[in-house]
Amino acid sequence: MSVRYNAAFTALLAAALFGATTPLAKTLLGTMSPFMVAGLFYLGSGVGLAVAIAFQRVRRSEKERANESRIQLAEVPWLLGAIAAGGVAGPVLLMFGLSTTPAATSSLLLNLEGVFTAVIAWVVFRENVDAQIFLGMVAIVAGGVALSWQPGASGVSAGALLVAAACVCWAIDNNLTRKVSTNDAMVIACLKGLIAGSVNLGIALLLGAHLPGFGKTAAAMFTGLAGYGVSLVLFVVALRNLGTARTGAYFSVAPLFGVTLSLILWPDMPGVLFWVAAALMVLGVWLHIRERHEHAHTHVLMDHNHRHRHDEHHQHTHDFKWDGDEPHTHPHRHVPMTHTHGHFPDIHHRHIH
Structure with a gap:
């Protein structure tokens, strides 16, 4: 299998893990504050990956440890910016949005992360874009508008706007992470988890929240390890091989996995706008996947x-x-x-x- 398809599969697997996290977060929000859920998700991710890194390094030879890629001083601001945007602001905005938005709708709105990621990659970091990629993004944006619009209401719901704002934060995170993607993906994800988890958990405790029982704490941390930790490791590996905009496009299928799981957890027939939005987003992702780029x-x-x-x-x-x-x-x-x-x-x- 070519490097391109290996990278695509890696991005899709990252999307599946992250997409499944959204409806699972919805089940936890009834008993925990948004800051607490975000904190436990990221802390579970950081602690779990730290254990994996320690185990991995014990097994490595002295030569392998000497040749490890280490984050350089010049890369630290990029990493800290990514953690602040994607590890602190993004998850909290998502949790607040989830508290007033159906899980299936929130899952599909997460497609907007790929759009915002690509726009920043094109405008700020000058990644190339062709007509097919642009049309794919137009289709995803149209799907997001159709999904978040409330007929009879004055406009877009506040919950949908919060989910969209979370997508902007993650788009900034993705583009900043691109600057450090040659480093060990597990270390990057671990640092983000430990720092973002500690900050969010600290805010939750300062606001008067209390840690839930052992069972719910363990469930939240394990969900975070899979959906935020392992998913981010896979995303960084794909980012290294596909670039920011393309990886974001593949990652746009995450909501489809989230929708599938949310409809299993809360059986309900979505309205017409839901299916229109889903069709537009699938079209956008398909246009991205079939892109070919070759030149001297x-x-x-x-x-x-x-x-x-x-x-x-x-x-x-x-x-x-x-x-x-x-x-x-x-x-x-x-x-x-x-x-x-x-x-x-x-x-x-x-x-x-």
Whole structure:
């Protein structure tokens, strides 16, 4: 299977885990404050991943530990910005939105995250966009408008606006995380979970909330580990290989998984606007998935450190004794090269068009 399809599958799996979290969060909101739910979700994610990282490092050899990619000082502001936007503001806005919005509707509204992610990637970080990708985003936006509009009301519901605001926060998070995506995805997700979880939990306790019983606390933390922790690890890996806008597009299928689960938990036949919105969003995702991008491009001189195989972009020598095992991690240099092949704005193809 090609790198592209591996990355697409990784993004879709991340979407499935995150999408299932939304209706599960809805079941917890009746007994916990939004800050408490967000705090336990992220804290569960951070603690669970910290245990996994510790176990992983015990098993690694001394050489592997020496060659690990470490977050550089210049990357710290990008990571802290991502944590503030996506780890603190986003989840809280979502929880407040969920408290007044049906779970199925909220799940489909999360498609807007992909749209906002792409717009920021195109406008701020100058990722390329073609007519097909643009039309896909138009379809998703139209679906979001149809889904959040309330016939007979004066406009869009406040709950829907809060969910949309959460999507803006996660879009900012996705684009900032792109700047540190060559680092260990598990470490990035763990730091976000521990910091964001502690902040949200602290706010909840300061506002007078109390920790729920052991069973509900464990359920919330385990849900967060899967839906926020493992999902984010997979998302960062996909981000590294597909670029921000494309990964966001694949991630847009998350609401479909959420809708399926929410309709199982709360059986109810949605109205016509729901199905119109779903059809528009599916069309938008399909247009993104079928995109092909190929042209002559030049790679500039670059030094970095990430997990890799010796493919056409990694033909380098080693300054240590290599046993032939791959993929592996070590600092390496990319020499200038011009060639033509299908590609996406991954960590090696962030060139101007």
